Amino acid sequence: MQFLDLHTGRDTPVHRLDPRFKLVTMLAFLVVVVNLRQPGALALATAVICLVLFTARIPVRYVLARLLMALPFTGILFLIPFTTPGHAALKFGPASVSYEGLSLALVLVMRLGAALLVTTALTSTTPLTDLLRAMASVGVPTVFVQLVHFTVRYFSVLSEEIATMRRAQRSRGYEPGSVLRPDHLRAMAQLIGMAFIRAMERGERVYRAMRARNYREGLFRPPSRRAGAGEYAWTALTGLVICLLLLVDRGSPL
Amino acid sequence: MMAIEVKGVSYAYPDGTPALREVSLSIPAGSRTAILGPNGAGKSTLLLHLNGLLAPQRGQVFVAGRPVLGDEDTWVRETVGMVFQDPDDQVFSATVAEDVAFGPQNMGLSPEEVVRRVKASLARVGLRGYEERPPHRLSYGERKRVAIAGVLAMGPDILVLDEPMAYLDPEGRLRLRAILDELSAESKTLLVATHDVDFAVEWSDHVVILRGGRVFRSGGPEVLRDAELLREASLTMPTVARVFAGFEGLCRDRCPLTVGEARELLASIQTELEVE
Numbered sequence: 036m037q038f039l040d041l042h043t044g045r046d047t048p049v050h051r052l053d054p055r056f057k058l059v060t061m062l063a064f065l066v067v068v069v070n071l072r073q074p075g076a077l078a079l080a081t082a083v084i085c086l087v088l089f090t091a092r093i094p095v096r097y098v099l100a101r102l103l104m105a106l107p108f109t110g111i112l113f114l115i116p117f118t119t120p121g122h123a124a125l126k127f128g129p130a131s132v133s134y135e136g137l138s139l140a141l142v143l144v145m146r147l148g149a150a151l152l153v154t155t156a157l158t159s160t161t162p163l164t165d166l167l168r169a170m171a172s173v174g175v176p177t178v179f180v181q182l183v184h185f186t187v188r189y190f191s192v193l194s195e196e197i198a199t200m201r202r203a204q205r206s207r208g209y210e211p212g213s214v215l216r217p218d219h220l221r222a223m224a225q226l227i228g229m230a231f232i233r234a235m236e237r238g239e240r241v242y243r244a245m246r247a248r249n250y251r252e253g254l255f256r257p258p259s260r261r262a263g264a265g266e267y268a269w270t271a272l273t274g275l276v277i278c279l280l281l282l283v284d285r286g287s288p289l
Numbered sequence: 290m291m292a293i294e295v296k297g298v299s300y301a302y303p304d305g306t307p308a309l310r311e312v313s314l315s316i317p318a319g320s321r322t323a324i325l326g327p328n329g330a331g332k333s334t335l336l337l338h339l340n341g342l343l344a345p346q347r348g349q350v351f352v353a354g355r356p357v358l359g360d361e362d363t364w365v366r367e368t369v370g371m372v373f374q375d376p377d378d379q380v381f382s383a384t385v386a387e388d389v390a391f392g393p394q395n396m397g398l399s400p401e402e403v404v405r406r407v408k409a410s411l412a413r414v415g416l417r418g419y420e421e422r423p424p425h426r427l428s429y430g431e432r433k434r435v436a437i438a439g440v441l442a443m444g445p446d447i448l449v450l451d452e453p454m455a456y457l458d459p460e461g462r463l464r465l466r467a468i469l470d471e472l473s474a475e476s477k478t479l480l481v482a483t484h485d486v487d488f489a490v491e492w493s494d495h496v497v498i499l500r501g502g503r504v505f506r507s508g509g510p511e512v513l514r515d516a517e518l519l520r521e522a523s524l525t526m527p528t529v530a531r532v533f534a535g536f537e538g539l540c541r542d543r544c545p546l547t548v549g550e551a552r553e554l555l556a557s558i559q560t561e562l563e564v565e
């Protein structure tokens with residue numbers, strides 16, 4: 036989670052926007068983007084987000100790294116051209132690639148890319164704390180907000196615990212090897228089991244410490260910032276871009 | 290006036306481990322008490338009883354003369370502040386300011402008062418300017434101080450700390466000592482659970498030794514002179530006492546326990562030598 040909050044400290048017009056407005060507009064934009072059907076509309080959407088990322092002065096390398104993180108999940112997309120029925124474009128022995136499959140795969144890849152860019156734009160210009168508060172104040176259930184918050188807060192604590200346990204295993208001569216060997220499989224299972232137990236015990240201790248400070252409901256205060264002209268202009272602009280995208284994509288704004 | 294009175298408290302954990310057996314003790318208001326004992330002696334378990342996080346199965350706990358009933362008692366949490374051993378258990382919020390504000394907010398204070406308390410407590414632990422920092426990016430010692438600030442912000446008269454010196458580097462320990470001394474000067478009642486006999490002799494005016502869930506011995510820090518007693522309680526002798534063990538001839542009426550006493554003794558021996 037080292038990449039979190041890496042570039043959120045900059046001072047650009049995008050960074051300065053009220054997180055609540057940024058959250059809602061970007062989510063709306065995201066919903067539209069993943070429903071676009073024409074590559075042209077998707078290209079336009081991508082260009083718009085790139086403009087936002089550029090305005091926010093987010094380094095290209097960082098953006099590319101975030102995109103690469105999603106690469107393992109795209110594998111399935113490469114099957115689509117082979118499995119979608121339609122007019123054959125290429126033949127590899129018994130397998131054939133269809134035009135319909137190719138364009139479907141293209142649209143899906145573009146949607147994924149654009150969606151990732153939107154979330155990158157949101158999370159790299161808004162500190163996580165502000166984002167969580169914004170989520171709470173626009174009505175995301177508290178339980179969910181707290182879930183995200185505790186995951187981020189305790190990710191490093193738990194991964195440090197797991198690293199310590201692995202070191203302890205190795206210092207007693209265990210070399211992690213094939214999971215196919217029964218003794219290695221057992222060591223691995225023990226590690227995972229212990230990690231779970233420790234996480235649960237940690238949870239209990241955290242809850243106890245919260246009770247010690249008279250915990251009741253309501254963890255997050257709404258942000259004190261007030262929306263100004265910038266926020267309204269941004270919202271209007273987003274609305275305009277969304278209409279334009281739908282116009283290009285569907286031939287009508289709705 | 291007794292800040293805390295524990296009367297015949299017994300407690301066994303749900304798995305049957307008896308952790309406290311008939312523990313009775315009195316902590317005078319404004320005192321600095323060290324609760325000593327080997328691992329598993331029941332120190333942490335005892336502390337959890339002092340602000341109602343655990344309810345005694347037998348016996349009763351009184352804070353400022355009022356009986357502690359258990360989980361529903363909110364007043365006791367405002368009177369007795371608990372600093373847990375691991376700051377990661379305690380400091381859970383996304384920013385330092387939010388974490389310190391947690392207690393005061395739960396007390397239902399006004400936003401202005403919450404902000405005032407957050408600023409004041411962060412200043413007291415030397416963390417001014419850390420308000421917006423995320424705790425998971427702070428050092429261990431800094432997180433520990435955030436935990437203390439979060440408790441101080443509730444304005445407790447009694448402060449209970451479990452192993453506060455553990456894992457702190459020497460500078461962190463000095464800093465914590467300074468914070469404790471300042472709180473003591475404000476006549477807060479302080480209780481510290483520790484294995485550290487040296488810390489206990491230097492800092493406390495009252496010592497409780499637990500062993501196997503029972504109060505083994507209590508009294509002033511001079512009980513820590515007794516080598517036999519310490520061995521039975523699986524505790525080490527204070528370093529200064531170890532140095533002077535076997536040199537009783539050099540000591541005046543009694544051998545020194547703290548570094549300060551030792552230096553005084555050495556200084557007086559030196560002057561005597563110079564006179565000769």
Ligand SMILES: Nc1ncnc2c1ncn2[C@@H]1O[C@H](COP(=O)(O)OP(=O)(O)OP(=O)(O)O)[C@@H](O)[C@H]1O
Pocket residue numbers: 302303304306307308326327328329330331332333334335
């Ligand atoms: N959650 C628990 N469930 C069951 N038994 C427990 C639990 N916590 C502590 N115990 C047991 O209760 C006894 C007292 O434990 P406690 O943590 O109070 O000791 P301690 O003096 O704080 O020790 P340490 O110096 O190691 O912190 C020990 O025997 C311990 O094994």
Ligand SMILES: [Mg+2]
Pocket residue numbers: 332333334451
């Ligand atoms: Mg303990």
